[in-house]
Amino acid sequence: MERNKALFKGPFLEVGSRDYGSTEKIRTSFPGETYVGVDMQAGEGVDLVVDLTMPFSDVDALLGGNRFGTIFCLSVLEHCEQPFLVAENISRLLAPQGVLYVSVPHAWKFHGYPSDYWRFTHEGVKKLFPQLTFDMNIARVSTDVEGDLRPVNEDISRLRISGKWFRKRDECLKSIGADVLAMAGRIGLFRWLTQHRYLVPPTMIEMVGVKPRDSQQATR
Structure with a gap:
């Protein structure tokens, strides 16, 4: 995130922002910016309780019709019963040329918040967000060893x-x-x-996607 910080522009939306005690406080990296944290449960770090599996019109109303320059979705999609629906709503909340920073587990122990359903590959992330363009030169594989960042290739997690x-x-x-x-x-x-x-060590996939300027997907 620090390496690619110049790519991220406000306003910001963090999906799954509830602080469980070890949650990275991303908003502190963007002081003075409009930053909204949403989660399915109220708690520290949550500005609005939003269920991203609701019809988009309901999600849109809760967020005041706003579109976001950057959306963070970190270690969230594995906990979603309907990840394709959540991903579609996230894509619609991005402004044209908006940026999504998404982190998903490729291999990780079961961890329920409240439950745990899925594991992903980089190609799977592209299928979840077909409207976005992902720069695979930026994408990284990370493990539970601090500082262990690798390119995404055929040796992922191996x-x-x-x-x-x-x-x-x-x-x-x-x-x-x-x-x-x-x-x-x-x-x-x-x-x-x-x-x-x-x-296969504990492995996360970190990717950055950009919404095209001329996206056909509704922005309002």
Whole structure:
């Protein structure tokens, strides 16, 4: 978010803004801007209680007919029973040339707020928001390791127990560790780990989409 902050312009809408105790307070990064936080439940960080699965006319009325230059939707869509409907309403709330920053889990433990339904790929995000154009040079894969950001490619979330796989990526220390684990597996040690072809660490997908200036989707 900090790296691409120049892309984000007001007014701002945060979908799923309720503070559960460890929630990032995004609005503090944009002081002096119009910033609206919505959630299905009232609480700290929530300006309006809005159910984004309602008919768009109802959502639009609750938000005063406003359109937003930037919408943040972070770790929300996995909790939505109807993610396509939520995504459609989010797209309609964006102003022309508005920006969506969306974060979804590719692989994560079950976590109910109040429940947990879906996991996503980057191609799935594009299907949810077909009206938007996503810059895949900006898109990133992140894990639960601080600072671990990677490009989105065919190796999304994958950690191979193979020294050869790491050496192709010039990661020599990791390749040595993988070779050691592979050898241990061959003699029956760490079978719970080494019997798998690859492991999937907790992984999020972060993407930025832009609504075209001439979008055919209604803006009012």
